[in-house]
Amino acid sequence: MSKSKEYVTILIFAGKIVENLHFNPFCYNWWLAQSINKNPTHIPLLLIRVYSSPTEAINTCYEKVFHSNAKFSGPQVMGFDNSDIIQQLLDNIIFCLYMISFRKLNVIMLGMGKLKKPEWNYTGEEYKSIFQSYYDNTKSAFIQEVxxxxxxxxxxxxxxxxxxxxxIDPDEVWLCIGRLSNYSRKKLFGLENLYTQICIQQAQIPSCMVSD
Structure with missing residues (x-):
């Protein structure tokens, strides 16, 4: 049984995170799903740049430099299967994005917050998620926030x-939109996912002291 080629990759510079670019509607152009757990409840995302995928970036560069049509696995060449490099890439991430998949939708979680509202599964300010679907027959990005x-x-x-x-809540806002009625509204927001509920529990509830 043949083994995949191993590459020696050294991370020179991890790059910079721009919140409005990497955590908003354009996030689909910048992140790559990387599942480490064989039975994940969520899929963490890693940052990519310039091209739509690491494979496209590596193969385009190789073709321009060496005038060859040889094909490589972009994630492997760039070290995205290297746990040390992955950790360095995630060190300065504002929030470690992850993706929830159900039916035909992939919901990317962009931020987490907490409030004392059990009817919202305790989610609060800074909570943000995004997914792609069709609006007026055109593929669109739906950003959901609190x-x-x-x-x-x-x-x-x-x-x-x-x-x-x-x-006032996920149910009401999606009733206003009038679409995707075959999905649970909380599920569209990502609120019913087990890992999301754990993240919300770990988030701080905003509070202030008398002296503030």
Whole structure:
């Protein structure tokens, strides 16, 4: 049985994180799913740059430099299977993104927060998730957030914000949108996922002291 080729990869520079670029509608252009657990409840995401995938980046570069059509596994060449490199890439991440998959949707979790609202599964400010689906027959990005104790859904088409919906909870905001009724509203927000519930429990509930 043949073994895959092993590459000696050294991380020279991990790059910089730009919140508005890497944690908003454009995040689909910058992150690569990497599952380590064989039976994951969530899939962590790793950062990529320049091309739509590491394989495209490596093969395009190799072809330009060596004028060869040889094909390589981008993630392996870039060291994305190297636990030490992965840890270095994740060191300065504002929030370690992860992806939840169900049916035909992949929901990416972009941020986590907590409030004393059991009906929202205790999620709160800074909680943010995103997934891609169709809006008016065009593939669009749906960003879901919690702001000022309201649930907000922004819809981006071709990287342009076209609609914003606000309501008191996930059920109400998706009733306003009137789409994807075959999914649980909390599931669309990512709230029913076990790992998400653990992250929410670990998040700090905003509070202040009398002296503040």
């Amino acid at each position: 702001e000022d104790e309201e649930c907000v859904v922004q819809i981006y088409t071709n990287n342009t914000l076209i609609r914003t919906y606000n309501a």
